Amino acid sequence: MMTAQQISNSTIDDSLTDPDRLMAVAEILDADRLSAADLEQFTLGLTKVTGSKIAAVNLVLGDEVLVTGSHGMDGWLLETSTYETDRTPCSTVVRTGRTLLIPDLLQETLYSQCPLASNGGIRSYVGAPLLTIRRYVVGTVCLLDREPNVFTEAHRTVLEHLARYAATQLRIGD
DSSP states (O other): OBOHHHHHTSOOOOGGGOHHHHHHHHHHHHHTOOOHHHHHHHHHHHHHHHOOSEEEEEEEOSSEEEEEEEESOOHHHHHHOEEEOTTOHHHHHHHHOSOEEESOGGGOTTTTTSHHHHTTOOOEEEEEEEEOTTOOEEEEEEEEESSSSOOOHHHHHHHHHHHHHHHHHTTTTO
């Protein structure tokens, strides 16, 4: 797992625009395997298992994050289901392929102006990579909260296991 400080101190390749990864995302969208009902049930289960108020499954395109399923989201995030990848934790998870835990988005220079924090009121974030069978990171499974310092290492560990389960159950990248 990387912290926001480690991310800001490292060089990140721009795998967001990798053609093979984008093709994997397109195949998932074209295959129509991500039924709204299944994703709603999965994210509802995430909130129950973790005690989190908000959970989401996101696919990360080259320039936007597509919220494909969520529970507990409201406001513009729920209405639009997309937001720009610029300075977002989900894009960092995709770029690094590693789980990211951020106690307070507003206290992290890299993320304080991201749409989740600046427009969505989200303070705490933990996100795990959603991997295809071919090991492309196509998105994230994440927990969010409007309060800071909500998530712990235990949340991170559970989320990593559930992200692998989600990829298997949703047949990501078959």
